[in-house]
Amino acid sequence: MLSEYLHSTAEKLIRAFGDSPFEIAEGIGIKVILNYEFSKLCGMYTVIKRRRIIILNGNMDSRRQKTVLAHEIGHDILHRHMAQNKVVHDVMVYDMSIKPEYEANMFASELLLRDADVLALLEKDGYSAEQAAAALDADINLMLIKLSSMQKRGFKFDSVPLPADGRFISEL
Known part of the structure; x- marks a missing residue:
């Protein structure tokens, strides 16, 4: 099941490299570049000559x-084949109706929000x-994605979380 796979993968990465996405990216061989010239673009993921690269908007908090x-690390883990010699950026990113974006958001929720804390x-x-x-210190939509994932893995909650708004990352 995807939710189990994403959870266990996130846990393994946290055990190996700590809980900082920057440390995890470095640990798994992804080069992270901050670009201060982006205006609306949040980030992008690409693979060029087998070199995995994430470029983030350096103007974001x-x-x-x-x-x-x-989220972009999620693309690396799940969708690297889609980025071979292409740039995947948020023209389509963070649209929850697009399966790879939902999956990358699920991974981000697993990496950033620990079950025990929630x-x-x-x-x-x-x-x-x-x-x-x-x-x-998380967006409510990321929390809702995490709760949905936890429910799929067998956790029971008194109230059923509402669906997340898939555009939340671009609107943070």
Whole structure:
């Protein structure tokens, strides 16, 4: 099941390299470049001559950079074949109706939001999804994607999360 695979892959990367998407990217051999000339583009992923590259908008705040980088790492793990000698950027990125974008967002939620942290806030502290997202400095849509993934993996929650808005990363 995809949600299990994404969760276990994210956990392995965190154990090996820590929880910083920048450290993970470096650890798995992805070159990350900050570009300060981007205006609306959040980030892009490409593979050129077998060199994996993510270019991020350097004008974004650190939370947004981490979220976009985690999303792009998801593309590297799941969709590298789609980027061979092509640039994949957010003209189509973050549209949840496009399967690769939904999958990359699922991976980002697994990388940035740990099950134990989410469960502690929701179950022990009684937080809503919105409150948990705020406490973890995450976008609510990323939290909703995480909760959906956790439900697919067998976790039970008192209330069923609403569907996430797939455009959230481009609007952070």
